[in-house]
Amino acid sequence: MDGNGTTPLHPAVEAALIDAVRTCQANPSTPTPGGRKARRLIEEAEEKVKALFPIGGTPVFTGSGTESVSTAIHLALLLRPKTSTVPHVLCSCVDHPATYSTLRRLESLGEISLGVLPIGPGGTVPAAALLAAARAEPPALVCLIHAHNELGAVQDLGCLGELRRKAPGALVHVDASQSVGKTSLAPLASADLVTLTGHKQGAPKGISCLFISAGLTPSLHRIPPHGGILMCGGGQAGGLRSGTENVPYIHAFAKSLDVIGGREEGAMGFEALQEHHRAVCGAILSGLGDLKYGVNVGSDRAGASNVLSLSFEPVPSKVLVAALQERHGVTIAAGSACDAGGGGKPVASRTMKNLPGVSEGARLATVRISCGFWNTVEDGKRAGEAIRLEVRRLREEMNICRQANV
Numbered sequence: 001m002d003g004n005g006t007t008p009l010h011p012a013v014e015a016a017l018i019d020a021v022r023t024c025q026a027n028p029s030t031p032t033p034g035g036r037k038a039r040r041l042i043e044e045a046e047e048k049v050k051a052l053f054p055i056g057g058t059p060v061f062t063g064s065g066t067e068s069v070s071t072a073i074h075l076a077l078l079l080r081p082k083t084s085t086v087p088h089v090l091c092s093c094v095d096h097p098a099t100y101s102t103l104r105r106l107e108s109l110g111e112i113s114l115g116v117l118p119i120g121p122g123g124t125v126p127a128a129a130l131l132a133a134a135r136a137e138p139p140a141l142v143c144l145i146h147a148h149n150e151l152g153a154v155q156d157l158g159c160l161g162e163l164r165r166k167a168p169g170a171l172v173h174v175d176a177s178q179s180v181g182k183t184s185l186a187p188l189a190s191a192d193l194v195t196l197t198g199h200k201q202g203a204p205k206g207i208s209c210l211f212i213s214a215g216l217t218p219s220l221h222r223i224p225p226h227g228g229i230l231m232c233g234g235g236q237a238g239g240l241r242s243g244t245e246n247v248p249y250i251h252a253f254a255k256s257l258d259v260i261g262g263r264e265e266g267a268m269g270f271e272a273l274q275e276h277h278r279a280v281c282g283a284i285l286s287g288l289g290d291l292k293y294g295v296n297v298g299s300d301r302a303g304a305s306n307v308l309s310l311s312f313e314p315v316p317s318k319v320l321v322a323a324l325q326e327r328h329g330v331t332i333a334a335g336s337a338c339d340a341g342g343g344g345k346p347v348a349s350r351t352m353k354n355l356p357g358v359s360e361g362a363r364l365a366t367v368r369i370s371c372g373f374w375n376t377v378e379d380g381k382r383a384g385e386a387i388r389l390e391v392r393r394l395r396e397e398m399n400i401c402r403q404a405n406v
Ligand SMILES: Cc1ncc(COP(=O)(O)O)c(C=O)c1O
Pocket: 004, 005, 063, 064, 065, 066, 067, 069, 096, 098, 145, 148, 149, 175, 176, 177, 178, 197, 199, 206, 208
């Protein structure tokens, strides 16, 4: 129940991956029959990504979601018109560290000025806050997270049209690493740059994709001619990412899109997968029975279909996560609280610290449960019941300790 951490390989993806590892090890840049076959697999994968974005554009396969996000940020900065002012960038206070830490680093180097947008109680940036910030200081780049990894909240991208009118020079990167199969991708059409991440959607770890929209494609010739955006070298991927392409992983990434698109025999497809997620989440909640708990955002129909962000005060999330793993073999995540340096008192995550309307106790006691195609409704019920047992036991223990003043 930790699919937002990473998913298992979907069986159809695994089969495609193994087949490509065995049969497609040639270098796609070599003009041999093997090389041409490898090139074809990349091109087919590119077509499958492009099919997600009817407006057209250029997919660049990368080695991780983190690399894709970093590439997007650096690309946006490379493409901005040359001026003497430091470019202004906006991000949300709950962006993944791939975005947040990269921008903080650039800020500390004096390469950008950074505006960090607040979130509302729904876990997303309110349109008014984004537009007001863009009006106050026009940004060169806006970074937003689509389906949130911890909360499951889905950012409304409806205001991007208005943003473009207010700040015509701004490029928009949307981190949709957690979106495929969990929410509609249609709103991503209004972004300039989109990150998709394989190991959140049934593909292996180590393969992601940065989609560069058609609107931006004509500007790509302005990238300095050293063979890449982040890494310079042999100029693969049309000069956008140097390094020999990982063809089997690219093929596996494309296969995961086939699976979620319902084009693979026996795979559920997007709508059925959504229903499945909701059935598993419903079974978890019914397994909790009459247990008292708090619900953060993301578990309603507006959020990602696969995530529950729940708090079981006063049990620290790490304690509950460990107890469930050790005593029941149930894996969930302390998606909202982590020990600073691995010891001492629990500390709320940046996300939970920034989520308004949640008490300190609830912040520290929040867990993330994120299901996927591999979970059954029965798994959901078992997980819910295990949580009920463990929370009751831990609450009693904590009560005894408190009474004994231990
Ligand atoms: C929203 C989001 N963005 C980016 C990443 C980074 O992906 P990767 O681990 O492949 O670098 C993750 C992974 O946790 C994520 O959830």
